[in-house]
Amino acid sequence: MARWEPDPRGRLLRTAIELFSDQGYEATTTAQIAERAGLTKTTLFRLFPDKREILFQGQSLLVDLAAEAVRAAPDGSSGTAAVAAAISAMTDAHVAGHSSSRQIARLIAASPELQERAAFKRSSIAQALQAALAGRFGEGHHVGLLADLGVRAYYDGFDSWIAADDDRSLTTAVLEELASCEAALRELLSGSPAR
Amino acid sequence: MARWEPDPRGRLLRTAIELFSDQGYEATTTAQIAERAGLTKTTLFRLFPDKREILFQGQSLLVDLAAEAVRAAPDGSSGTAAVAAAISAMTDAHVAGHSSSRQIARLIAASPELQERAAFKRSSIAQALQAALAGRFGEGHHVGLLADLGVRAYYDGFDSWIAADDDRSLTTAVLEELASCEAALRELLSGSPAR
DNA sequence: GTCTATACAATGATAGAC
DNA sequence: GTCTATCATTGTATAGAC
Numbered sequence: 001m002a003r004w005e006p007d008p009r010g011r012l013l014r015t016a017i018e019l020f021s022d023q024g025y026e027a028t029t030t031a032q033i034a035e036r037a038g039l040t041k042t043t044l045f046r047l048f049p050d051k052r053e054i055l056f057q058g059q060s061l062l063v064d065l066a067a068e069a070v071r072a073a074p075d076g077s078s079g080t081a082a083v084a085a086a087i088s089a090m091t092d093a094h095v096a097g098h099s100s101s102r103q104i105a106r107l108i109a110a111s112p113e114l115q116e117r118a119a120f121k122r123s124s125i126a127q128a129l130q131a132a133l134a135g136r137f138g139e140g141h142h143v144g145l146l147a148d149l150g151v152r153a154y155y156d157g158f159d160s161w162i163a164a165d166d167d168r169s170l171t172t173a174v175l176e177e178l179a180s181c182e183a184a185l186r187e188l189l190s191g192s193p194a195r
Numbered sequence: 196m197a198r199w200e201p202d203p204r205g206r207l208l209r210t211a212i213e214l215f216s217d218q219g220y221e222a223t224t225t226a227q228i229a230e231r232a233g234l235t236k237t238t239l240f241r242l243f244p245d246k247r248e249i250l251f252q253g254q255s256l257l258v259d260l261a262a263e264a265v266r267a268a269p270d271g272s273s274g275t276a277a278v279a280a281a282i283s284a285m286t287d288a289h290v291a292g293h294s295s296s297r298q299i300a301r302l303i304a305a306s307p308e309l310q311e312r313a314a315f316k317r318s319s320i321a322q323a324l325q326a327a328l329a330g331r332f333g334e335g336h337h338v339g340l341l342a343d344l345g346v347r348a349y350y351d352g353f354d355s356w357i358a359a360d361d362d363r364s365l366t367t368a369v370l371e372e373l374a375s376c377e378a379a380l381r382e383l384l385s386g387s388p389a390r
Numbered sequence: 391g392t393c394t395a396t397a398c399a400a401t402g403a404t405a406g407a408c
Numbered sequence: 409g410t411c412t413a414t415c416a417t418t419g420t421a422t423a424g425a426c
Contacts, residue, residue: 029399039410041402042412046410122318185337185340188340189380225417225418235393237395237420392426394426402415403414405412407411
């Protein structure tokens with residue numbers, strides 16, 4: 001009795017990574033991906049809103065996780081502490097390992113269409129983080145800047161985690177990045193470097 | 196003797212704004228825009244790489260303007276002075292007035308597809324600015340943060356210019372925004388607000 | 391050198407059968 | 409839930425008209 005293979009989204013993701021890596025993103029059709037994963041194009045588009053989203057599945061959650069973490073941060077938390085809570089919540093939700101994250105990063109770097117989607121995700125996170133921070137700390141200028149700081153730490157920390165071969169956790173990597181961004185900012189404003 | 200109407204790109208832009216405002220971005224086809232502008236779909240796609248880009252024409256220049264301004268900033272300029280030069284160069288190149296800028300902003304706000312393109316433009320500017328700053332000040336963490344600061348000042352200043360009805364120039368608006376971002380950052384790091 | 395006609399491939403939507 | 413089938417639209421390619 002032929003039963004459906006489980007986890008169609010995961011299967012489509014793995015298949016897509018394979019085909020994109022072989023032929024490039026543009027040269028691979030959605031029909032090809034679906035077929036190799038044992039499905040049809042229609043099913044693929046029921047499971048994902050569009051072709052790009054196959055590689056970005058899960059990232060939509062980050063927006064809510066970040067906002068929720070800011071709300072849940074303890075009373076009296078500083079702005080940077082709330083940001084740290086937000087980006088830790090995002091990294092804690094990250095399941096993929098070094099190698100598949102690295103593969104996806106390579107694919108994005110090779111395709112303008114995927115870069116555009118990545119930029120959109122990043123800006124969605126920044127906006128959500130800013131809104132959540134505004135809910136706690138008010139609507140001043142600083143919350144946008146704080147959000148930028150957090151998002152930069154998250155993405156730069158992610159890159160450094162991907163590049164490294166040690167067994168430092170992703171959370172550790174982004175929190176270290178956040179700390180060094182804060183230090184760099186202080187130095188910057190005190191006027192000594194980048195003089 | 197029927198001669199070609201001049202400025203096909205501008206005509207397509209105005210027609211697109213009309214139709215998008217009436218029917219929405221998605222409900223308007225490229226054939227419709229082209230026809231109403233007295234052209235064909237083929238010509239539209241010769242003049243613009245894709246449908247979204249009709250509304251973003253000119254923005255590709257900003258990347259080069261920003262980078263060039265950083266390179267051209269006087270010897271001994273501080274990081275923030277270089278950023279100020281970059282965003283002034285971008286605003287000086289802006290030709291459209293309040294009303295059409297406002298219309299475009301409204302259209303973008305109403306369409307996820309256009310928001311995605313806008314996020315991509317913003318991130319392209321941020322990357323170019325960061326690279327140019329790295330060329331002058333080195334590759335440290337601070338250049339990414341400086342670029343974020345400049346880009347935020349540019350976009351928030353732009354929004355405030357669009358919202359206002361005074362005759363303050365766009366350049367004035369973004370430079371004021373930059374100054375108040377710097378002040379907010381100092382306050383933020385000194386630990387008093389958003390505590 | 392700018393515009394057009396035609397044909398075409400791919401994305402993504404939709405409706406109905408199993 | 410998945411499939412077949414069909415469809416509109418975007419965007420490309422080519423060859424030709426003014």
